[in-house]
Amino acid sequence: MxxxxxxxxxxxxxxxxxxxxxxxxxxxxxxxxxxxxxxxxxxxxxxxxxxxxxxxxxxxxxxxxxxxxxxxxxxxxxxxxxxxxxxxxxxxxxxxxxxxxxxxxxxxxxxxxxxxxxxxxxxxxxxxxxxxxxxxxxxxxxxxxxxxxxxxxxxxxxxxxxxxxxxxxxxxxxxxxxxxxxxxxxxxxxxxxxxxxxxxxxxxxxxxxxxxxxxxxxxxxxxxxxxxxxxxxxxxxxxxxxxxxxxxxxxxxxxxxxxxxxxxxxxxxxxxxxxxxxxxxxxxIETLSLRMERHCENAVRVAEWLENDDRIAGVTYAGLKSSPYNDRMAKICPRGAGGLFTVALKGGYDSCVKLVDNLELFSHVANLGDTRSLIIHSASTTHRQLTPEQQKAAGAAPDVVRISIGTEDANDIIADLDQALSKAAN
The missing domain is CATH 3.40.640.10 (Type I PLP-dependent aspartate aminotransferase-like (Major domain))
Structure with a gap:
């Protein structure tokens, strides 16, 4: 069977x-x-x-x-x-x-x-x-x-x-x-x-x-x-x-x-x-499908909210209709684009650091794929050893943060990002 x-x-x-x-x-x-x-x-x-x-x-x-x-x-x-x-x-x-x-x-x-x-x-x-x-x-x-x-x-x-x-x-x-x-x-x-x-x-x-x-x-x-x-x-x-x-x-x-x-x-x-x-x-693994469904559902909501925020320069999530990889998602990942993406801040490097330091619900860790929402500034951490050219090619430029969306209530995730972005813009 x-x-x-x-x-x-x-x-x-x-x-x-x-x-x-x-x-x-x-x-x-x-x-x-x-x-x-x-x-x-x-x-x-x-x-x-x-x-x-x-x-x-x-x-x-x-x-x-x-x-x-x-x-x-x-x-x-x-x-x-x-x-x-x-x-x-x-x-x-x-x-x-x-x-x-x-x-x-x-x-x-x-x-x-x-x-x-x-x-x-x-x-x-x-x-x-x-x-x-x-x-x-x-x-x-x-x-x-x-x-x-x-x-x-x-x-x-x-x-x-x-x-x-x-x-x-x-x-x-x-x-x-x-x-x-x-x-x-x-x-x-x-x-x-x-x-x-x-x-x-x-x-x-x-x-x-x-x-x-x-x-x-x-x-x-x-x-x-x-x-x-x-x-x-x-x-x-x-x-x-x-x-x-x-x-x-x-x-x-x-x-x-x-x-x-x-x-x-x-x-x-x-x-x-x-x-x-x-x-x-x-x-x-026993709950993998349940978690991935929620990761994807939350990621779409958060990415759409970020994309429409004036403080954001860009969002790389393939689940967005504006993504150049959205059509490819239907062929390669028909159930969703996952819970991982990057966000570019108009305030550049300094705003990225402030955002990371002012989030409350998010955890600042060198990991992804957790039930908890996670964030890291890749250029200064996981991609620190790379040249600026390598960082840009890898999608980890200095004005970018990596977000791993968890399975919490999406409204709470958005609220936390909103308050931290307000502080990062000052």
């Missing part, structure tokens, strides 16, 4: 605990698991049998979360890890080698831009930044050493919606996987795999958990990419020395990337999600 999203977000991956009958997924707070016998242990370590060995690799609580997110995204499998940034490295790890590059959108979260422009150089990798709306620029940036294209479905902070179908076509023509960060949209608003994405990553810290309690990341594998079609991805297509010459794609087929992520990625990088964090995230 094909269940709807609201049902799957509660039930996918979860079954009553066989030992106790517990209805909620237990927190399996354990490091290791007892093998039935020596033969069982050997089979697990040889990847001949699926099971639990050590919680750096696999854990029953985390396994439920992996299955649930993979199901909601329409993927074949998933690998959970310790944060969204960890998920991005985990996604690239099987694909890259020293000297290889990834083509990346300029419209990314500031920390992601820093990770791609600076940190991955330490692995001998590099990134080529392009306007993700320019298909010719994407094609021109691809060379013999390119191993992936990376973008966000709904960009943080600006709310830009990527034309995933067009980008996927470019990736397919080049024989490359498309990696989509779906954090801001969640699978309730956008399912990138249906638009041609190969891998989907999330910072589960945000909307999936939804309550600002834990950090977590996940990589979802579509299971549709042919890793053996070329010699570009030897980690997946060629013999793996650590497993006696096993070829992941040949052996595991659609689950090749998922098994590699666990058997090699988590084994050696160790960016493991702890079971308690997985439990919090599972509970959050």
């Amino acid at each position: 094909a269940y709807g999203f609201d049902t799957l977000q509660i039930h996918a991956g979860a079954r009553p605990d066989p030992a106790t009958g517990a209805r909620q997924t237990p927190i399996y707070q354990t490091t290791a698991y007892v093998f039935r016998d020596a033969e069982h242990a050997a089979a697990l370590f040889n990847l001949q049998e699926v099971g639990y060995i050590y919680s750096r690799l696999t854990n029953p609580t985390v396994a439920v979360l992996q299955e649930r997110v993979a199901t909601l995204e329409g993927g074949a499998g998933a690998v959970c890890c310790s944060s969204g940034h960890a998920a991005q490295i985990m996604a690239l790890f099987p694909l890259m080698e020293p000297g290889r590059n990834v083509v990346v959108s300029t419209r990314l979260y500031g920390g992601s831009i820093t990770q791609f422009s600076q940190t991955i150089k330490r692995f001998g990798w590099s990134a080529k930044f392009v306007d993700i709306d320019d298909m010719d620029a994407i094609s021109a940036a691809i060379d013999d050493d390119t191993r992936a294209i990376f973008c966000e479905s709904i960009a943080n902070p600006g709310g830009h919606i990527a034309d995933l179908d067009a980008i996927a076509k470019v990736a397919d023509q080049a024989g490359l996987p498309l990696i989509v960060d779906n954090t801001s949209a969640t699978p309730f608003l956008c399912r990138p795999i249906e638009h041609g994405a190969t891998l989907v990553v999330h910072s589960m810290t945000k909307y999936l958990t939804g309550n600002g309690t834990v950090t977590g990341g996940v990589v979802v594998d579509s299971g549709t990419f042919d890793w053996s079609a070329s010699d570009k991805f030897p980690s997946l297509s060629q013999p793996e020395p650590a497993y006696h010459g096993l070829k992941f794609h040949e052996t595991f087929g659609p689950l090749a990337f998922t098994f590699h992520g666990i058997a090699v990625g988590l084994r050696d990088l160790g960016m493991t999600l702890n079971p308690q964090a997985a439990h919090y995230t599972l509970m959050g």
